[in-house]
Amino acid sequence: MTQVLPLPSAESAPEEALVIFTPSGKRGRFPVGTPVLTAARQLGVDLDSVCGGRGICSKCQVTPQFGEFPKHGVTVTEDALSGWNAVEQRYDRIRGLREGRRLGCQAKVEGDVVIDVPPESQVHRQVVRKAADDREIVMDPATHLHFVEVAEPDMHEPSGDFDRLVRALREQWEVEEATAPLSVLAKLQPALRKGNWQVTVALWRGTEGPARVLDVWPGFHEGRIYGLAIDVGSTTIAAHLTDLRNGTVKASAGVMNPQIRFGEDLMSRVSYAMMNPGGDREMTRAVRSAIDGLAKSLAEEAGIAARDIVEMVFVCNPVMHHLLLGIDPVELGQAPFALATGSSLDLEAKELGLTEVNEAARVYVLPLIAGHVGADAAAVALAERPDQSEDLSLVVDVGTNAEILLGNRTRVLACSSPTGPAFEGAQISSGQRAAPGAIERVQIDPNTKEPRFRVIGVSLWSDQPGFAEAVAGTGVTGICGSGIIEAVAEMRMAGLLDTGGLIGSAEQTGTARCEPTGRTHSYLLHDGTANDGPRISVTQGDIRAIQLAKSALYAGARLLMDEMGVDKVDRVTLAGAFGAHISPKHAMVLGMIPDVPLDHVRSAGNAAGTGARIALCSVAARREVEALVKHIHKVETAIEPRFQEHFVAANAIPHASDPFPNLREIATLPEVSFNANGGGGEGRRRRRG
């Protein structure tokens, strides 16, 4: 510890006092006059400091405890710490020091004392996520702000300003070695002089190799630094702007992936790259520009500068991953689905051509599991840690491509399944993104066959008084992913839809809402034409799209269960940007997921995004996920004949052969059949097979 700190005065040096820190319980004896921060550091107590003990940053606040502490075997008198000094008085005058608080770098030990470190003064504190689940992130970000005092240049012992900064970081922050991009070298000299040889640096530290100075500000920088956790999905790009000090999400946003114009799903984008020379580069430019736009709008929303965004973490499926990095994804379109690289990557945002962040911003890309199972699945694994589960846990990340994990402490399997974009409202006649005005919940009365629904942005059901007024602002514009799942499941439970997926006619169902549409029927959910709104129906085509999607999902899960040698799982976790909004009961009626007791189905929210945030906030988590993906066994669905069999059997609603006993207990599924030929399932199976 070569920290420049006030030393205990000479005469009191021999006298010592006991210092006990809570909540850690760490304790030690120190010479009277030792600053509390120094004692904390020597004991390895987690007490924050940006300014390195200079009384500038106020991050090292502590609460001394006075009185009898039988548990610790000490009595703390009122004079156990030195009185307020000028620095604390000034700080209190300007910013206010909370009752009972002291600055750890200023208060000196005078007698035995118990010192509590409040959560906000801990660097590695746990940050409870606001989402619906209970995982905690332990803050351990790669980039920290450090205040440093740099020696002035001496003409007779010439050395570079940066070289002296590195020396100061070594002496004041125990940073072994540091490098800097040219952008920082260009900014350093004016910053040092403006700050009177004191600067604040944003210092990035990997696990090995030299640290890297990402930015420099004159004097003590009051600002904060941020990171972006980004999930690049086939359909949506979602980003969370996160405070790197405490993990708080300052702003979140999602945009459509502009690559959609080149193809709706992954394979059509790979085809586009194969058929059009330079097509991969077009798609790379499109996604990078969308990410830049997202970064810009998030910074604007949060009122921060692009310069303050110093890190980005990406999770994406393999095709999105390759296109983001500028790698032609053609090999991912054909067996053996070889990735260019599956390892995690440490890059600069500049290498990706991203400009709406700090010019030296770092990028971390999570590792991929295989050619079909991407960094998004790795992120889900990091967020959900199936490898730490006692129960056999199935985690399904629902998206255009579903990522499926099955495992427990013993073994973890993974696969991906091409569900297509139906669950996200695409390829659905009245489908739309989950936005105000979209139908998200549906109920159909099994007797009257009349529907009621709720739309995003309105808390009333459509048959409740005041709904018309409440919805006037947005109108009822369409149906989103969770809405279509509920609608189809409710139609099945109301006897409007048979197990093969056929919609009955008005005559067969007894409701005029079942209208003929070409040679099939559709079910009218909402007629908004009186108010210039759309007519929203569930068509036979919509049912077919949902059947394809859910069959793929179920078949993937079953394939993993085969590999694991089980025919049931203990728990199901629904993840995905939209997974959080799926009703477990309706998902099970549809046969999207294996049959389990309903209370064993849980929504994990956007687990891939959560995994990205965890990796953004914790270097240790990056190393964890790198180790974890090596441990996960990959099952390739694309070439597995049993996948095809499972897929066909899963086409029925809920399933042609699997019994679903738990579901039968909580839902009635009328035995109806609307196919004139009887055995309609047969016919469909032939068409699909």
Add this chain to the structure above:
Amino acid sequence: MTQVLPLPSAESAPEEALVIFTPSGKRGRFPVGTPVLTAARQLGVDLDSVCGGRGICSKCQVTPQFGEFPKHGVTVTEDALSGWNAVEQRYDRIRGLREGRRLGCQAKVEGDVVIDVPPESQVHRQVVRKAADDREIVMDPATHLHFVEVAEPDMHEPSGDFDRLVRALREQWEVEEATAPLSVLAKLQPALRKGNWQVTVALWRGTEGPARVLDVWPGFHEGRIYGLAIDVGSTTIAAHLTDLRNGTVKASAGVMNPQIRFGEDLMSRVSYAMMNPGGDREMTRAVRSAIDGLAKSLAEEAGIAARDIVEMVFVCNPVMHHLLLGIDPVELGQAPFALATGSSLDLEAKELGLTEVNEAARVYVLPLIAGHVGADAAAVALAERPDQSEDLSLVVDVGTNAEILLGNRTRVLACSSPTGPAFEGAQISSGQRAAPGAIERVQIDPNTKEPRFRVIGVSLWSDQPGFAEAVAGTGVTGICGSGIIEAVAEMRMAGLLDTGGLIGSAEQTGTARCEPTGRTHSYLLHDGTANDGPRISVTQGDIRAIQLAKSALYAGARLLMDEMGVDKVDRVTLAGAFGAHISPKHAMVLGMIPDVPLDHVRSAGNAAGTGARIALCSVAARREVEALVKHIHKVETAIEPRFQEHFVAANAIPHASDPFPNLREIATLPEVSFNANGGGGEGRRRRRG
């Protein structure tokens, strides 16, 4: 050693033979059947191989020696090695194997044998430089070509192609860890498939940290890789395109530094940056674009692709260094002359915006010594190694800014001195760059006062028969740096110029060539007006410019001698692009350098450029120069009052007070004085002081 190599057959395994390599003398016993290359590797013998022992590259050629070797205590029979196998027969048929040669990877040890490794099969062989001096470069480049066989992807054990390449490098080339830029990841998959899972990579290795794959070619790449050694001077940018396999310079070129339009010397460029917001960025763009142009024209001249240039090494003075890196040099214009950074830098060419080289090309920038003593001085130190000299050696790198080193095994001092551009022909009335048509040598008859001269591109003197015809192509266009030095020194020896630097009149000197020019005189060297050529004279202004330049140079050397506590040196080395062309005698008549015996003055050519080439060809040399600059003690001329004193005393030709005894023995310096006031030196001193 996990090299995939043929194993000795099982039955012969127990039998061993003695293998002795020359010239190294390394020896060891190996099982019969061991390939010679394997034996060499196990003994650490320096035997090249690009293909890793696959019989493809033919770099491992050896010459077995047969007969009695009493010195080694062995007798080598004709059957000591296995006979030619199919690979050697095929190689000989297609490319021809030289008499007595074998491929080390194919020939197997059958009995005791002496194996000579010819120089071209040694990786770290010494390459004798073609220049006028005797230093040798031991090849140890950072970047090598390696041929690798990569495992094919396996869908059931998914891994990225790059991850398998890294594994192959580890197994076949003992490369611990490797990374790659995105450009290589984008090229890798097609290269692996085109090369049928064999590729050649250009692998860069620093001293620590992971290696980096800079490029990849399908199969065995027959081509070569190159580096550029670049000296960015204030006036000239010079570059050598160098083969990284053997250090051969394939092409060299120099261009004017386009920053000259912003200011002729360093301080005027610093001023430009201070006075014009964004001026530093203008100069950065200018120099980078000139370097790109130079790289392009060198590649064209050598008939190679930009892609083949994978490394660049830069030496430059501090102001050029900062402007090249995009750092405002303003701090270098004022005490304490603080560098932004003085350390060596490992960068990518891309970071400097350089595009006419491989897109992943690496850049190494030599360390600087101080705010006024740059990487060019470090490069001179690396080329000349004054720290290894027994004699006290003065090394003067003559340029717009002179870099001066003084030292021996005990101690090395350095300073720089602002000589200005006069020595490079600028600020001289008829001055020009050293190019065909420029006067480079001058003699003046001390009796007739008639001159004769030689111009660049013509080997005849101007008074020899045939000169007029020989020079007709270029004409006599001006006078270059070495020409003006000789002209002034010859004028002094012919009594046309007094010790104070005044040119005499026609009456005073007895020659009509001393013509009145304003209130002073000039000496007519050549009247080309009859052939539409210029009239070339040495004016009083030219003499003044040369006096200023040589005084600065001499004062710098004297300051170092003061610091060292000596009043004479043992040896003088003249370096610099133009230093090689300076006549030592004339330089001493002028008083540019301290008085030493004439045969102790030596030209080292462009030592900074040589230092750059050494660093380009050797990683060990980079570490050497980094250590060396830390050892060099810097003397700052700009603030040293004695520098001013030395400068004034050095104004006289050769010197006002230093005796120059060695010079007096070889040259007659007439005691003339052309100042009507007498004591002209006095008057000048007052004007200058």
